[in-house]
Amino acid sequence: MSRAKRKDTAPEVALRRVLHARGLRYRVAWPVPGQRRRTIDIAFTRARVAVFVDGCFWHGCPGHGTEPSANSEWWVGKLAANRARDADTDAVLEAAGWAVIRVWEHERPQEAADRVAMTVAERSRKPSGPSSIAFH
Template identity: 45%
Template sequence: MTDVLTQEQRSYCMSRINGKNTKPELALRKALWGLGYRYRVRNRLPGKPDLVFPSSKTVIFVDGCFWHKFPDHFVEPKTRTQFWLDKINGNVARDRRNNESLRADGWQVIRIWEHEIKKVSSKYN
């Protein structure tokens, strides 16, 4: 199936996808804040973790199931398949490199999948 949008329209739509302050990320931040955990969101660490706990040298990443290729939820794109697989596999490789770099610097790395946050937050909403 061909795209119903022009290349310029598709580019604009894709540029509007936000990588920060996503719903799962905000839900996690709200829950942790409510439990008394204090964290930082602005940082210059490798991979720019979503949450940083400087005192315990712990970082948390909130990963989207599609963009970071969760095995049980990932569905291969039907259009421009090779382009998207290259991009997503690049994300996974970059995640590994960032994990290694952070661990080498003494950080504990936690990765949480978006579906895990949605499952827990739906119980409390």
């Protein structure tokens, strides 16, 4: 497990390349507010959009996730704890006003970037309301 990359994985870098090519700027490995030991893979801080690129094995992809047969009891607990931590992180971020996007490692970067770009654009629009300029 210590050899597993925590950031800059191939799927994460591929998604970041597509997002950067589209002119989107972001932060990498941004701390989750109130949870300093957890980080957001790709964070759009102004729009408050958190993007996580999850590995199928480590995060329990329903279509591609597997459970090892050796020491299976320990692995079942470990992978369940990972999913519970993901759910808790999502809840913490959503309570703080962030939108959370989870991308599986097997998703095509272009399609994932479409979802991310759409969410960032929607959250970046300024609400139309009364002007802050007061006329006397």
